[in-house]
Amino acid sequence: MSTTNHIGKPTSRVDGPAKVTGSAKYAAEFQVPNLAYGWVISSPIAKGKITKVHAEEVLAIPGVLEVFSHENVPSLAWFDKNYKDDVAPGGSPFRPLHNNEIMFSQQPIALVVADTLELARYAASVLRIDYDQQEHDTNIENKRDEGFEPGRGKTGWMPPPPPRGNPEKAWDDSVHRIEQEYVHGTQHHNPMELFGTTVEWRGDGKITAYDKTQGVVNVQNYLTKIFGLSKDDCRVINLYMGGGFGSGLRPQYSVFLAVLASLELKRSVRVTLTRQQMFSFGHRPHTLQYMKLGTNPDGTLATLQHHALHETSQFEDYTENVVNWSGMLYQCDNVKLGYQLTKLDVFTPQDMRAPGAATGSFALEVAMDEMAYAAGLDPLDFRIRNYAEKDQNLDKPFSSKKLRDCYHLGAAKFGWDKRNPEPRSMRDGNLLVGYGMAGGVWDASQQKAAAKASLTMDGKLLVTSATADIGTGTYTIMTQIAAEYMGLPLEAVTFKLGDTDMPEAPVQGGSWTAASVGTAVKNTCEALGEKLLKLAQKMEGSPLKGASIEDVQFVNGQIRLRKDPNEAVVLRDVLQASGEDKVEADSSAMPNMIKQQPYSMHSHNAVFVEVKVDEELGTVHVTRVLNAVAAGRIINTKTARSQVLGSIVWGISMAMMEETVMDHKFGRYMNHNYAEYHIPVQADVHDIEVLFVEEEDDIVNPLGVKGIGEVGLLGVAAAITNAVYHATGKRVRELPIMLDKLL
Structure with a gap:
């Protein structure tokens, strides 16, 4: 219906001026x-x-x-x-x-x-x-033998698939094996x-x-x-x-x-x-993970076994998809996945950026690094040897998957080929240098959403939906989508959100907002376009008489014929001729289950990290991070890059600093403040590079977007952990990586 003018462009945030001038009002600021x-x-x-x-x-x-x-x-x-x-x-x-x-x-x-x-x-x-x-009891270590399998009850949670193949026999027959536990403690959102x-x-x-x-x-x-x-x-x-980050x-x-x-x-x-x-409410749960990996003589995975135990409250059974990703990210015919909860005297955990996947990918990707060393293979080569061409959990092909491109393009840009595989072999003066990498996978999903559009006589378009913008750029990309499909300049479009008087939209989470609300905005603008075309055809001497909606396009504030762009009608003239003050339309969008059901739909990424470690002090500096992401069509390369930058900083935080310390004597989080709950500052963040590997995918949704807020975090903590091992020869399996763990 339009030509590409706005989608894919690095557009600055339309809400930026309100935020930097202080005119943006937050919940506790309304008088x-x-x-x-x-x-x-x-x-x-x-x-x-x-x-x-x-x-x-x-x-x-x-x-x-x-x-x-x-x-x-x-x-x-x-x-x-x-x-x-x-x-x-x-x-x-x-x-x-x-x-x-x-x-x-x-x-x-x-x-x-x-x-x-x-x-x-x-x-x-x-x-x-x-x-x-x-x-009271707030210590998960006391509950190792009290885990239970959760029932269904939370939207979006999928129980692990049943075992496939013969994991134990494959373990016995494996040429190389690793068996380890991986731990990360409680983390709080702290927006x-x-x-x-x-x-x-x-x-x-x-x-x-x-x-x-x-x-x-x-x-x-x-x-x-x-x-x-x-x-x-x-x-x-x-x-x-x-x-928000899920809080x-x-x-x-x-x-x-x-x-x-x-x-x-x-x-x-x-x-x-x-x-x-x-x-006092919600957190990423303290989780214990147990991994067993074994390989065949050619370096392919013979068996993969992944079990997770994490905390929940006494009154709710909070669940995450922690282990499922391990049966999907790599090709392996003998897989066993297990997931259990245990009840503690704490508040219910809550979704925190990339819930489950951030937890599970840490254990999986560090274990894959250990397995690569055990098998005498380069960690990148080991992953490519075990590349999954389909989702074995569901026995379905991927709607699209460009993870291999992420591997190759990321490695080339990062300079992975300059890596000496021997731990402690690379130096920069008195600093040990380490390279590490890891990958990730996240769902590409769509929820039901609705929007409303109104075009006034002055050519201004207002679009509304009761969605949210938690700092991710929703205001901006919805403005771009509306401007794109109505053929208007950005300054002629206003997108409003966050009010229950507006058309209904889902919570902003799961990286589904662009797909869900964006598709609703697209559908609403197309519905408005059909109304405007009918009004334009009633105009005296209209060049659009007899044209169908497929015969026209909306460009530069006009409706024009595709076959003859000179035959056009100005949108403002349409309203003035109709006598209407404004023309309105509303529409909704739902996932096309018939089209999507045969496929597994996901975003993927590959992360490459350089660390420098002071050999005497054990201090770690994350000096370079490159994150190559394949997440479908990128609506706005500027805000998408910002999303991934934030994810990388959080990954540094997860790997090196972030930990909520519980004093089990009192059952209380002791560092419940910004002074002692450590997160990165400017001095902790160095060179970061983001690459987007675009994918054509019309199965996930009509816009072809997959969402990017969660996937950018995946693999970062594991890649840092792997780089620390390469630099020091010391394998850390419990986050965060504090000085004492390297001494």
Whole structure:
């Protein structure tokens, strides 16, 4: 319907000016009338019961409006214990302030609401609460023999496929073998923006909740079911988000507490969590992984066995696709995959960028590196020898796969051929130099989504959808897609999002937003185009009479005939001639299951890393990273590159720094702050290069996009770990790589 003008171009963010000038408003920045402030009180113990809340003492302080706790909340509003939000795992979700039971350290146990933030904070600091403390267990090492296989219950989770071939016999017959355990501890999302909610009381039980979330529709569904509100009475808005990484997929307790207080006090209320409280919900789970690999004489994999055990809470069975990728990424006929959970006295883990895959690929890709050394093969050559031409888990061909191109192009650009294979053989002065590589695979999926478009007499196009932009560039790429299919300049197009009054869209996660909402925007613009063509054909002397939609294209603000571009009608003239102030259309998009069912659809990447290690001090510097990504059609090479850059920095963080330290005596995360939860700063990040290997794929969705936010993280931590081994000869199997592990 149009010619390519915008898709694929390195377009700057359309929301950039709003963010750098401060006009972009975040959830806790909306100023509403008669605003009160809530301060959350967190449990100091990991398990037990509350015996008394001495609320009367702080209620006597002038300006304190209410103390909400289990002593007065259950009679106000609640929801069935089996109710789940749209992305909840199996089990019963956590219900704040529901009863006196404490199930994890830092559990929210009360909310003090006052006329000012300072007063609410002070009152919370002097509120006395009595406890009956009980024994807790937060150590997964104590639960190694208590793992259980989860049932179904979470959208997107696929149980590992049954074993194929004869893995144990193949292990016995293998020429080279490795058998190891790989571990990474708990990690927290730590986005810059704290979770917060501003609830505007509109009167008569109607509210507008400005909430930090990756899905306003999910939050609205959650609130309406809990509080018995109609959707007309409960509007949810999130226009900008200062990072989510999965932490905003589920409604967090801040939104529940703010809405509860607003409905009970009949006034506007704001609740914002502290940085310490950002460690009280959701995390990448502490995971133990066991790998067995064996090869044939020719270096092909004879057997692959991968088992994972990770934590969940006492009340929900959080699941991830940790081991499935190992049966898909490489060709192997004898595979056994196992996955188990164990319950601890912690909050339920939550999806964190590339959930499951970031965990599983670390173990798999370090094991593959170890296996390559055991078999006397170059790690890249070993992977190419075991290249999977189809998805053996599903016994289906890939809709497209350019991983081999990622390997070859990445290796050539990085200079992999300059690598001396012997560990500790490469030096730069007193620094040991190491090269490492790894790969990754991530789902290319699409969800149902809808959009609405409106073209006004001045030639301006407005497109809306209730999706989110968590900093990934959604505003920009949707503007590009709409401009592309309506043949308009970018400055004539406005895309709005993050409001439940807009057409419904899924939570932003899983790298499916471009495919899902982008296809809905495309369909909506095409529907609008058909309406405009009909109006254009009614114009006196119209050159488009009798033309079908396939006969025309939308270019430069015009509808013109494909066979004769000089025969055209200006869009503004169409509306003026019609007498309409605006022309509107709406549409939705769903995955084409009939077309997609025969295929396995995924993005792939290959990561190459150089590290330099001080031989005496053991300090590691990640000096170069190259990430070659095959993720279908790239809508915006600039924002896509930024996505991968962020993923690489996070991979450095995962490999070298990131760890939430639990003191099991107290059952409490001890470094719950930005000072001691270490993440990379400028000095930790050196040369990074991103390559895109574009793929033609009309099976994944009509736009041919696969999503890029998750896949860019995969392989980075493993490649760094492998490079550290090449530099030092010391194999690290537990993240992060601290100094003591190299001494």
